[in-house]
Amino acid sequence: MSRPAALRFEAVSKRYGTVTAVDAISFAVAVGELVTLLGPSGCGKTTTLRLIAGLELPSSGRVFIGEREVTRLPATARDVAMVFQSYALFPHMTVAQNVAYGLVVQGRPKAEVGERVAAALAMVGLEGLGERFPSELSGGQQQRVAVARAVVLEPQVLLFDEPLSNLDAKLRRRVREEIRELQQKLGITSVYVTHDQGEALAVSDRIIVMDRARIAQEGPPRELYEAPASRFVADFIGEANLLPVEIARVEDGRASVRLGPVRLELPARALGVGPALLAARPHAVHLAREPGPGRLPARIRKATYLGAHMEYELESEAGMLLVVDRAVEAPLAPGTAVFAELAGSGVCLVPA
């Protein structure tokens, strides 16, 4: 990372009594980057976001925004802004008053406030709606007001707490694009919290996957999907078949793996000889009717028609396999004997 960090956590922990919500995590976010905190509920991602905002203060560790240490500073004194899950628009203020709020409490001159509010509303495409009350707007519009209210302060770091969770599925995709576009246009450093891995893959420069108060893995979306570092990450991002395997030999970074009756050659990823897990994406398993080298004999247990593709549940010596097959035209009936070939970028080894 050559760019300076806009946000840095150094071994930050947050404990509530005996419960540790965030356990000594460290990471940095570069200027202009959008980083997503991803994880199941209760993994500490929202607490991490609130620690950035200053709504919670850490039990130990240090927090930096820009060059300045803000560990003990409350939210009021930090140069961040947040888009809340519920939007948290003030119901007794108009849209314009909502957007102006942060500027007004800072005592900015009236003319400047008016100008900046108008610019922010124009930016999110809400010109002319300034005099409405939040309750008179649609969900998507309310969401944009929340974004405008946050960006109008030109914060060093912009925080999103599951901003799409209150929108219906169709709207979600559009607003997701809008947020990403706006963030890139303004070049504003952002931290985004979600439990939806699809959303995370779509908007992020980098994803930090959290599990039980710790960071499980961080990296660009592609890396996380294709090379998960653990069973948890493989399972959480996208679906994955996790099959127990035995690494027999490692040579030149390639591992020779025994999966049931077949042998496979895969990148070793720093694993040694011994038991491991093979993570295979359902679309990376190809079905053939004839046996061949590296093909795992199996039987179809269940076939489900899902419109765009077929979903098969396979029974094999190595275990159960979930397979996605594009060939909708010629579905295979349950009971059919098939041979599964595990190949390509969707297959990799992870520690057992």
Added chain:
Amino acid sequence: MRSGIDRTLLGWLLLGWIGFTVLPWYALEDGLLDPSWILAGPVGDRYTASGLFQGLLHGRPWLLPLLPALLLPLAAIRAEADPERRGLLLIAAGLGGLAWLAAQGLAVDHRGPRLAWLVAVLPEGARQPGIGAGAAALAIGLLFLLAHGAALRGAVKGDSFVAGAIGLVVALTLLFVFFPVATVLSSAFRDNAGAFAPSLFLAKIGDGRIWGLDCLWSDYRCGVAWNSLFLAVLVGLSTTALGLAFALLVVRTGFRHKRLLRQLTLLPIITPPFVIGLAIILLFGRNGTVTQLVAGLFGIEPGRWIYGLPGIWLAQTLAFTPIAFLVLIGVVEGVSPSLEEAAQTLRADPFRTFATISLPLMRPGLANAFLLGFVESLADFGNPLVLSGNYDVLSTEIFFAMVGAQHDAGRAAVLAIVLLGFTLAAFWAQQRWLGRAGYTTVTGKGESGLPMPLTPGVERLCRAVALPWALLTLALYGLIMVGGFVKFWGRDYSFTLEHLWRAFAVVPGEHGLVWSGAAWNSFTTTLLIAAVSAVPTAAIGLLTAWLLVRQHFAFQRAFEFATMLSFAIPGTVIGIAYILAFNVPPIEITGTGLILIVAFVFRNMPVGVRAGIAAMAQLDRSLDEASLTLRATNAETVRRILLPLLRPALLAALVYSFVRAMTAISAVVFLVSARYEMATTYILGRVENGDYGLAVAYCCVLIVVMLLAILLFQWLVGTRRLGRRPVPVPALAETPA
């Protein structure tokens, strides 16, 4: 970073300095407007001088050690210095100053030094009256310096506003709830000369008049403690049963006059507590309508049977059933219909469903209603006073021990401790046992089930119980409305305005109108004091609610318990505690209007807290957080976001504390003076003199005034509700703990 002078510190320090050097240190006859103070200035004389000059010139050197507490903060005034060090300085100054202030006030009172060795040290004739504006201003200044210091050292996330708010509420609670109660406790351990006498305490608390069980096997009376307990259990049971019948009728049947029944819940709010007792006398007393009717028909000699247990039980059940009703409406509504539907799909018939699912789910609510009725009965003072006859209960016994011929403050204190023990036990049971055991059946998820109608048998039972009772309640209120306008109840039922005129006469005099009615004095005092006390009640109540709901700090549970405690203390106990604690310096406010206001504020504050908590629970916490992340401070967030959104709750707290202050009797009866007479005590006085006509007419006027206040409130909130912003509207009613 900020630079220059710390303005928060400067402000509070300035207040402290003004309090110590300018304002009169001791209380003056006419308060701050006393001309003698304005003429004499801060140097003044023994009565009017400020603290500094009292210490320097007027023979009260023990005040001078307060000076360092005001000098020390000067060293911390520059904002750039190390916050840890500045905080330490301020904490030292604040704590030291407050501790010295309290110590000197308790050590030297109006009779001189209270400890023998002090007599030798202090100058001849060392004594001091109660504190005044100067000492109060200094105390407030020091308190906030202390809080600011704690915030500088990182308490409550370093927020000076929150620290100050906590400090303020804690200090007020200590001063006006804990200090008086502690005084009662300590006076129970003293003989009437003031000497420590633990053996006397044991003798008093074990007294046969309190715990005797003679009535079980002889004609002698039982102890007051048993009387009170027995009555309270009876009232708790009957109000819960009746309340449940009403609630089922309203929530679970197609009964046509539901709205009318719901209005019953308003009655106890606008009724002075003894009014029901009064109405019962008008019906069943020796000259009562029913009594005379029965006497005429059957030739039975009119008796006094109503005076005693039957009368009090009837009056309290009538008075407190609406409270149980209100609680149980929520409980019955809270039983999720989908659970009942589930039971029915599992082949349970409607009656079995009701008996095995609905009722058990209501059990915590029923227990809660019982405890409320139990506590209300224990604390009730007005009804026993007019109806008890020979059946003594604790609340009235305390009163007679204090003001009657006995004038035994020690015995009153012991009785107060027994009563306090009972109510605290009930309060504790409610918090400890019910607080956890509640079955939350209403979830956040949308539920579409329909509430199950009652089985015909249960519905008939509810109707048979509730409707006659509702009619009786309405008849009694009707009686109150009529009773003030007949010549002589029981003998001459012809219409007259004479009673009303005696109470509220206005005649033209030489200099305009003369308010010659006998009730005007107490009526205007009541209105004024109720209105004045409503403002701090609502303000402190909502502030406390905000601290409880929206802030996190150490000992928060203890803080919550302490602030709710005054709710559990019966009015009579508060009354006697205030009399004992505030009759002598350092805080000498007995006989003033101030003591009435303070008593109302701290008795009614928990209601404001409850209203605030209920309203704030409906405001998403992320609203505050959004405001904070937009650079607003906590103080600004309260002012710009919470207060506007909580306006209905604020109004409710204002109206409710106003109305409660107008109807209060139990604490007030100890605290009124010739100059500050309250409506309720005046009415009770008339009742004791047998002047029922005027008393009833006055009650009518009070009820109408309070009804108007409440209607005005509902109109104000209602018009807001029509606006385009959805704002949570709290119910104007007692929210059960």
